[in-house]
Every structure is written in structure tokens, then in C-alpha cells.
Amino acid sequence: MSKKMPISVTVNGQTHDLLAEPRELLIYVLRERLDITGPHVGCETSHCGACTVLMDGKSVKACTVFAAQANGASITTVEGLGTPDSLHALQRSFREHHGLQCGYCTPGMITRAAKLLEENPTPTEAEVRFGMAGNLCRCTGYQNIVKSILAAADEMNAEQEVAE
Amino acid sequence: MTRAVHQSTPHDSASLHVAGSARYIDDIPEPPGTLHVYVAQSPHAHAKLITLDLEAVKRAPDVVAVLTAQDIPGTNDCSPVMGDDPVFISSHALYCGQSLFAVAARSRDAARRAASLAVAQWEPLPALLTIEDAMAAESYVLDTRTLERGDVDHALQNAEHTLSERFHIGGQDHFYLEGQACLVVPSEDGGVHVRSSTQHPTEVQHTVAKVLGLADHAVTCEVRRMGGGFGGKESQPALFASIAALVAHHTGKPAKVRLDRDDDMVMTGKRHDFRVDFTVGFDASGVIAGVDVVHAVRCGMSADLSAAIADRAVFHADNCYHLPAARIRSFRCLTHTVSNTAFRGFGGPQGMLGMEQIIAAVAAHLGLDPLEVRRRNFYRPGADTTPYGMVVEDFVADQIVDELADSADYSERRAAIVAYNASDAAAATGIRRGIALTPVKFGISFTTTHLNQAGALVQLYSDGSVLLNHGGTEMGQGLHIKVAQVVAEVFGIALDRVRPSSTRTDKVPNTSATAASSGSDLNGMAALRAAETIRDRLAVVAAERFNCAPEDLTFADGTVSCADQHLPFDALVKAAYLARVSLSATGFYATPKIHYDAERFQGRPFYYFAYGAAISEVSVDTLTGEYRVDRVDILHDAGRSLNPAIDLGQVEGGFIQGMGWLTTEELWWDSAGRLRTHAPSTYKIPTAGDRPRDVRMALWDQGENREDTVHKSKAVGEPPLMLAISVLQALQEAIWAESSQAGMLLDSPATPERLLMALASQHNE
Ligand code: FES
Ligand code: FES
Numbered sequence: 001m002s003k004k005m006p007i008s009v010t011v012n013g014q015t016h017d018l019l020a021e022p023r024e025l026l027i028y029v030l031r032e033r034l035d036i037t038g039p040h041v042g043c044e045t046s047h048c049g050a051c052t053v054l055m056d057g058k059s060v061k062a063c064t065v066f067a068a069q070a071n072g073a074s075i076t077t078v079e080g081l082g083t084p085d086s087l088h089a090l091q092r093s094f095r096e097h098h099g100l101q102c103g104y105c106t107p108g109m110i111t112r113a114a115k116l117l118e119e120n121p122t123p124t125e126a127e128v129r130f131g132m133a134g135n136l137c138r139c140t141g142y143q144n145i146v147k148s149i150l151a152a153a154d155e156m157n158a159e160q161e162v163a164e
Numbered sequence: 165m166t167r168a169v170h171q172s173t174p175h176d177s178a179s180l181h182v183a184g185s186a187r188y189i190d191d192i193p194e195p196p197g198t199l200h201v202y203v204a205q206s207p208h209a210h211a212k213l214i215t216l217d218l219e220a221v222k223r224a225p226d227v228v229a230v231l232t233a234q235d236i237p238g239t240n241d242c243s244p245v246m247g248d249d250p251v252f253i254s255s256h257a258l259y260c261g262q263s264l265f266a267v268a269a270r271s272r273d274a275a276r277r278a279a280s281l282a283v284a285q286w287e288p289l290p291a292l293l294t295i296e297d298a299m300a301a302e303s304y305v306l307d308t309r310t311l312e313r314g315d316v317d318h319a320l321q322n323a324e325h326t327l328s329e330r331f332h333i334g335g336q337d338h339f340y341l342e343g344q345a346c347l348v349v350p351s352e353d354g355g356v357h358v359r360s361s362t363q364h365p366t367e368v369q370h371t372v373a374k375v376l377g378l379a380d381h382a383v384t385c386e387v388r389r390m391g392g393g394f395g396g397k398e399s400q401p402a403l404f405a406s407i408a409a410l411v412a413h414h415t416g417k418p419a420k421v422r423l424d425r426d427d428d429m430v431m432t433g434k435r436h437d438f439r440v441d442f443t444v445g446f447d448a449s450g451v452i453a454g455v456d457v458v459h460a461v462r463c464g465m466s467a468d469l470s471a472a473i474a475d476r477a478v479f480h481a482d483n484c485y486h487l488p489a490a491r492i493r494s495f496r497c498l499t500h501t502v503s504n505t506a507f508r509g510f511g512g513p514q515g516m517l518g519m520e521q522i523i524a525a526v527a528a529h530l531g532l533d534p535l536e537v538r539r540r541n542f543y544r545p546g547a548d549t550t551p552y553g554m555v556v557e558d559f560v561a562d563q564i565v566d567e568l569a570d571s572a573d574y575s576e577r578r579a580a581i582v583a584y585n586a587s588d589a590a591a592a593t594g595i596r597r598g599i600a601l602t603p604v605k606f607g608i609s610f611t612t613t614h615l616n617q618a619g620a621l622v623q624l625y626s627d628g629s630v631l632l633n634h635g636g637t638e639m640g641q642g643l644h645i646k647v648a649q650v651v652a653e654v655f656g657i658a659l660d661r662v663r664p665s666s667t668r669t670d671k672v673p674n675t676s677a678t679a680a681s682s683g684s685d686l687n688g689m690a691a692l693r694a695a696e697t698i699r700d701r702l703a704v705v706a707a708e709r710f711n712c713a714p715e716d717l718t719f720a721d722g723t724v725s726c727a728d729q730h731l732p733f734d735a736l737v738k739a740a741y742l743a744r745v746s747l748s749a750t751g752f753y754a755t756p757k758i759h760y761d762a763e764r765f766q767g768r769p770f771y772y773f774a775y776g777a778a779i780s781e782v783s784v785d786t787l788t789g790e791y792r793v794d795r796v797d798i799l800h801d802a803g804r805s806l807n808p809a810i811d812l813g814q815v816e817g818g819f820i821q822g823m824g825w826l827t828t829e830e831l832w833w834d835s836a837g838r839l840r841t842h843a844p845s846t847y848k849i850p851t852a853g854d855r856p857r858d859v860r861m862a863l864w865d866q867g868e869n870r871e872d873t874v875h876k877s878k879a880v881g882e883p884p885l886m887l888a889i890s891v892l893q894a895l896q897e898a899i900w901a902e903s904s905q906a907g908m909l910l911d912s913p914a915t916p917e918r919l920l921m922a923l924a925s926q927h928n929e
Contacts, residue, residue: 040190040391042342042425044425047843047844078184079183079185084185087179098810101175101642101817102390103175103178103186103389104341104640105341128852134851138338138339138394138821138849139341139392140820141855
């Protein structure tokens with residue numbers, strides 16, 4: 001058996017110390033060890049985006065990040081953005097604008113969109129399309145996903161203005 | 165009064181989905197001791213199994229059980245109809261990827277590693293891989309079927325013009341984002357509880373029982389939701405459920421099968437690819453006198469659902485057009501490839517595309533606008549009988565087409581594109597443009613008549629809240645919310661008082677697959693009836709209290725009223741409970757009017773038709789073959805939509821999925837019969853970036869079902885997929901603009917590579 005290595009990851013604000021297999025992937029640490037099942041597995045080859053999470057502020061596909069690479073990192077999953085009782089603006093927007101059908105891609109979409117809006121709070125439709133091209137959805141035609149993101153951007157910007 | 169139906173209510177699980185707390189099979193916490201199962205596969209397309217040595221597999225670390233065909237206590241078959249899909253190979257491999265044995269281990273990784281230690285000896289046999297191979301060898305999995313009406317030979321001989329062409333239609337992988345998955349827990353009495361990502365819980369139940377040698381009542385199948393289905397979870401989950409159940413049965417432990425993407429794509433059936441040959445006879449104005457069509461359908465190694473799929477292709481070989489004489493022959497090819505299966509449209513898309521290509525060829529031959537040819541051949545009074553003898557009573561494609569052509573300026577845009585293609589600018593840039601309008605007429609009902617039935621169970625609790633259960637499954641299409649809306653409407657209560665729940669074979673038995681777009685038609689009606697039964701009982705209690713006739717009561721806004729007397733709904737329910745009135749009921753529905761003589765291929769297989777039309781406009785770079793869909797206009801008939809937002813989602817999603825099928829999604833097998841496009845790296849479904857720039861989509865506001873469906877709605881799951889035929893034909897128009905040889909039909913998928921080849925072959929002529 002290969003040697004396990006101790007790692008420490010902070011997920012949605014909570015720090016976990018674990019012994020990771022050298023080949024273990026971040027997505028399985030989240031899903032199988034920590035029971036954080038919002039990020040899904042769609043392809044395991046970094047094409048579909050269902051497993052998208054934020055790692056130290058960057059969008060990553062957790063199916064192609066080793067657990068060891070996440071040592072010391074801070075991870076945010078869709079669960080860290082909001083809960084069913086207190087949803088993030090993007091989460092509300094995906095619900096209200098029908099940005100989902102089967103919902104399997106949704107956690108990855110929302111987590112990716114959160115990063116997109118952080119980098120570009122006022123994106124054009126074309127920028128949203130481009131920014132979301134790494135996340136596949138087989139059910140929708142992306143229209144309502146794009147609409148949800150643009151509407152959330154508006155809402156977040158309005159909140160921002162009120163706050164200022 | 166607040167209505168529950170005809171409202172754009174969000175999906176019932178939307179709040180859970182956006183928070184990441186909606187559970188799919190693989191998200192359910194595993195019961196302690198759960199075993200992970202890997203399914204080992206045949207490396208050959210066609211071969212005889214000589215020996216299979218699994219000793220090393222059994223000795224591998226963390227392995228708990230290794231199971232083969234010998235370990236099946238019941239029947240080694242997981243086929244939906246014909247008895248020809250073994251769970252495990254017993255003597256011959258019939259496709260590359262066919263299930264050979266299963267390893268159950270303490271982790272998925274251990275199971276997978278162990279499986280690679282098997283030593284199998286095979287004697288490879290010659291394999292038929294393509295439609296061409298099978299047709300040449302006359303290798304068929306099912307009898308050839310012919311639908312014939314009128315004197316076709318006479319019509320063709322006497323026609324002013326005739327044309328004969330051949331083209332190919334590619335298959336399609338479902339690429340549901342959640343792969344096949346199932347979790348089986350053994351129960352105390354030798355039975356099993358199966359959680360499966362399936363569109364057909366009853367079939368999973370029955371198959372597992374058959375494989376384990378149990379009575380149906382010993383097996384319960386449950387499904388809360390799927391991460392997409394599209395037909396790929398109709399018959400396909402039975403294999404994986406059977407294997408997980410076998411492991412649970414032999415070990416007494418819970419067992420889970422979850423396929424990774426590559427295995428899923430290799431092991432599971434796809435949309436049937438077709439070769440279509442046709443001869444069409446027509447006059448100088450493009451009016452069709454007769455067609456002779458041959459469908460060669462690649463079914464793969466077994467029948468699966470191919471009989472009904474190939475039949476549906478035949479039923480849609482007319483699309484919206486009256487064919488005075490028609491012969492449609494359907495060859496169901498047996499090949500050594502994975503058994504093809506249901507996929508949104510179920511053969512209808514291939515049949516319809518065949519007809520639309522006939523129209524395109526006729527128009528090109530005569531130099532007419534294809535829309536004119538379409539209009540001249542539409543069904544109309546007096547010319548309204550389909551080749552299978554059904555009178556089209558509800559034809560509205562002509563109205564929808566007129567409205568869409570108008571609102572989208574089809575004629576002006578087409579004229580501008582024709583002018584552009586002839587211009588210096590087009591010559592200088594190499595960019596050609598194309599536009600096409602195609603209509604859809606899609607028959608609603610299972611053509612296997614007995615499947616058109618559904619059941620529901622509605623339970624009203626004494627606090628006035630409702631638990632809803634029915635035979636339909638949720639795969640993202642919004643079935644549960646639509647049926648909940650129907651039930652809330654009956655009771656006149658807020659939607660959040662109705663809770664949809666998992667589909668379970670121990671609540672509603674003997675259900676049909678959630679397929680054929682029939683989910684809300686069938687289950688909505690069954691739930692409506694169950695709710696009405698309970699409401700009638702409540703009405704008796706209320707009428708007594710108000711001293712009025714039950715017919716004079718209204719149930720609205722959470723209140724039951726008779727003139728100026730009112731009672732909160734919840735209070736009435738409590739009163740009914742205290743009066744010892746039953747507050748739960750089942751409902752049942754069987755679609756009326758339909759009948760069909762399969763032998764003669766005649767009858768009324770469909771309760772009604774769903775209609776739509778789309779216009780697509782494209783630009784093609786003739787130097788590279790690359791293209792862009794610039795604009796799409798869609799008008800679709802969902803009847804009186806139960807939930808317009810949900811239905812529009814189906815329209816758009818269906819269109820984009822159809823566009824993927826006809827443009828970028830290419831399945832490619834090598835000469836040994838191995839699928840080489842088995843991951844998203846090589847198999848390209850549309851991304852957010854591929855979506856047409858400008859999409860204008862609407863539900864037809866005059867839509868109303870003539871038949872007595874639930875609140876006059878129409879089924880909407882499959883029909884919109886076929887709107888994408890307009891994309892293929894717009895590409896074809898653009899290619900044809902490049903050549904004097906207009907009329908060469910494009911094979912699909914029309915990848916840039918294929919467009920480039922089409923252009924090159926035209927240049928060479
Ligand atoms: S599962 Fe990670 S990108 Fe698909
Ligand atoms: S909603 Fe099903 S994959 Fe996106």
C-alpha cells in the first residue's frame with residue numbers, strides 16, 4: 001500500500017485533518033469523506049464542470065485536483081454559498097429564472113458563476129457564455145442559466161449600491 | 165381565485181438543487197458495509213468465450229464477491245421484451261463492452277483493479293458492425309416491416325418527376341449528466357430494496373425479481389429523481405440494478421453500481437443510426453404523388469425496444485405531409501454493437517428527418533423555396549389520412565408555420581440570404597449563409613397500446629397537507645411540479661401544501677415507463693382523479709355542514725365555500741377525519757380512443773399530435789467547414805400549458821439536444837467495433853458557447869388540445885427535439901449555395917469535417 005499523507009483542508013469554513021491516499025482526488029474527499037455531495041461527478045476528466053468548486057478563490061474541477069494539492073487550501077462548495085433557508089443571490093436566481101431542470105449540473109454552474117461574477121460583476125451575455133463554457137448542461141439550452149446569472153449580477157450590484 | 169395550473173412555478177426541487185442538497189443515488193449516505201461493484205466487460209465485438217479464470221480476481225485485496233452467469237439464481241436476462249439481453253455473457257460476446265462478470269469490493273477502486281486480473285480466453289468471430297455490413301449479410305434482429313398505402317408503383321411511374329437519394333443519420337449518446345447508478349439494500353426476508361436512477365421503476369422491479377428468481381412483491385424499486393434520462397434510463401438501468409441486486413443477494417450486504425462516464429458510454433445503448441433510401445414522385449409544383457422509403461435501422465446485438473422505435477420512425481415518415489401513395493420498409497439490422505435504445509423521440513426524429521430531406525430534395529430539384537413545397541403538401545381537409553390510416557383531426561402545423569414565417573420575416577430574410585450568397589462579399593469571404601423552416605408533427609401515446617395507463621396515490625393528512633405519489637418519474641422535466649399543480653388546483657390549496665414524493669413500486673404498482681412524452685398526460689390525469697375522489701368525499705362533509713348541495717361548493721384559495729358560508733380547507737379536512745372519512749385515494753387513467761392493429765400497421769396509435777415549427781439561420785465558412793447558428797425562431801404548441809416556464813425549458817432543451825445530434829455529436833467506432841468517442845473529450849455535446857446567438861422562442865398562444873387531456877395541455881418532452889432539423893437543413897442550404905449541384909443531401913451529424921468533405925466532393929464534380 002502506498003503511503004498516506006496527512007493533509008489539512010478547510011471546506012466552507014471548517015478545517016478537516018485527514019490522511020489522504022496519494023492518488024485520492026479532491027472530489028472524493030469532499031463527497032465520500034466529508035459527505036459534501038453538492039459537487040457532483042459527471043465525467044471525472046475535467047470536461048463537464050459538475051464537480052466545480054472554489055479552491056483558494058479559483059474555480060477548479062475537483063475531479064482533477066489531488067487531495068494532496070488541496071493541502072492547506074480553503075475550499076468553497078455550493079453548500080458554502082448558501083443553504084436552502086438562506087440562499088445566495090445566484091442560488092435564488094437559478095431557482096426563480098428556471099436555470100435548472102434535472103439539477104445535476106446546477107451546483108457546479110452556480111459555483112462557477114460565483115467566481116465569474118467576482119471577476120466581472122457586470123458581464124455581457126457573451127461574456128457569461130464564454131465564462132460558463134467549461135460547464136456542461138444536458139437538459140437546458142443554457143438560456144435560463146445565462147439569464148439567471150445576469151439577473152443575479154443585477155441584484156448583487158444593486159445590493160452593493162445600497163450598501164455603499 | 166389563485167390558480168395552480170397554467171402558472172410558471174419553479175421546479176419543486178429547485179431550492180434543493182441550487183443549494184446542492186437534492187440527492188441523487190450517489191449522494192445518498194451509504195449504509196454501513198456497502199459494497200462497490202465494478203462490471204467487467206468483453207473486449208471483443210463478437211467472440212466465443214473459451215475459458216474465464218477469476219482466481220486472481222477473487223484473491224485481490226478487499227474483494228468480497230465475484231459473480232458470473234453461473235451465480236444467477238433466476239433467469240440470465242435483463243431485456244425489456246424479447247429475452248435476449250443476458251446480464252452476464254455465458255458463451256458469446258456480442259458487443260465490445262458487454263457485461264462479463266462483476267466484482268464487489270470494499271471500494272470502487274479495489275473492485276476495478278481486481279477486475280483487471282481476470283484471464284479470459286476468447287475465440288474471435290467475424291463481426292458485423294455497420295448498417296452496410298448487416299444489410300449485405302441480411303442480418304436482422306426482428307422481422308422486416310412494411311407499411312403500404314395506395315398504389316406506390318403506379319404513382320411513381322406516372323409522376324412528372326422522380327428522384328432517388330440515400331443518406332445516413334447518425335446515432336447519439338444520451339450523455340445524461342448523472343451516469344447510470346443504483347443502490348440495492350437487502351431486506352430481512354430475502355427481498356431487496358432497489359434505488360435506481362431509472363425512468364422505469366416497474367421494469368427494474370420485474371427484472372430484478374426475474375434475475376433473482378423472486379416474486380415481484382419481494383422487490384421494491386424507488387426513484388426520487390434522475391440527473392437526466394432522455395430515454396437512456398428506460399431499459400438500460402435494468403442491467404445495473406440486476407447486478408447490484410445479485411451482489412446484495414449473494415453477500416447480504418448493500419451494493420452500489422455507479423458507472424464512470426467512459427464505461428457508461430461504452431456499455432449503454434444509444435439512439436439508432438439510420439440509412440434512408442427514398443424514391444419520390446412529384447409534379448412541377450412540388451406536390452408529392454408517392455414515396456418509396458427504406459429505413460435500415462441499426463439495432464445492435466439485441467432487440468431491446470427496437471421494434472417500437474423502428475415502428476415510430478415509420479409512423480413519422482410522413483411528418484406534416486399528405487402522401488397519396490406511400491411504401492415504407494423498415495429493416496431492423498442486427499450488428500455486433502451495443503443494443504440501441506430509446507432516446508427522446510424514439511425513432512420519430514429519424515423518420516421525420518427522412519421526410520424533411522425528401523422535401524428539401526424536391527425543392528432543390530425544382531428550384532423552389534422549400535417552404536412553398538411544404539405548404540403544398542401539408543395535410544388538409546380531404547387529404548388528411550396518414551399512411552397508417554389515422555385521420556389527422558387536429559392539424560395546426562400550417563397555422564403555426566404561417567405565424568412563425570410572418571413574425572420571423574422568413575421570406576425577406578431568405579431573399580436577403582439568396583442575394584448575399586450570390587454577392588461579391590460572399591465570394592470574397594467564403595462565407596455562405598442558409599436558412600430553413602421545418603415543422604414538426606409528433607404523435608402522442610405509446611404505440612404499444614397497453615402502456616397507455618397510469619396510477620396515482622394521493623394522501624391527505626389530517627392537517628390538510630397532501631402527499632402525492634404517482635407512477636411517473638422525475639428526470640428534470642418538471643413532471644412532479646406539474647402533477648402537484650394539478651392536485652393543488654383540485655383542492656384549491658397553495659402549491660406548497662402538496663408534496664411530491666419518490667416514485668415507488670410499493671405505492672403505485674404496474675406502471676409504464678416515464679417515456680413517450682406521456683408523463684404528465686397520464687400521471688396528471690391519474691392524480692387528478694385520485695384528488696377528485698377525495699374532494700368529493702370532503703364535499704359531502706362540507707355540504708352537510710353548510711346545508712347546501714355538494715355541487716354548489718367551491719374549493720379555492722385554501723377555503724371551501726358555499727355562497728357566503730366559508731370554511732378553511734384544513735378545518736374541513738379535520739372535520740372529515742373526525743367524521744371517519746377516508747382521506748386517501750388511488751386514481752387510474754387509461755388513454756381513450758386509441759387502437760392499433762400491429763399486423764396491418766393500421767389504426768389510431770396516437771391520441772393526438774403535438775406541433776411546432778422552427779426557423780434556423782446559419783453561416784458556414786466554406787474554407788474550413790466551420791459554422792455558426794446565427795438565429796433561431798421557434799413557435800411550439802404545448803396546448804394550454806400546465807407550466808409555461810417548464811414547457812419552454814423543454815422546448816429549448818429539446819432543440820439544443822436535437823442540434824447536438826445533427827451537428828456535433830459524433831459516435832465513432834473503430835474497425836474492431838470499439839467505441840472511440842466515449843468521453844466528453846471526443847464526444848461533443850453543445851456548450852453554452854454553441855448556443856445560437858439569437859434565440860426567439862415562444863409557446864403558441866392559441867394552443868389548446870382538442871382532446872380531453874389534463875387541463876387541455878399537450879405533451880412536450882420529445883417533440884421540440886425535432887425542431888433542430890431546421891439547423892441541418894439551413895447548413896445544407898448554405899452548402900448548396902456554393903455549388904450548382906444543389907440537392908446533395910447531407911449526412912448527419914453535419915460536423916465541420918463533414919461539411920468540408922461535402923464541399924470538396926461538390927467541387928470535384
Ligand atoms: S466530473 Fe469533474 S469536470 Fe466532470
Ligand atoms: S439541468 Fe440537467 S444537466 Fe443541467
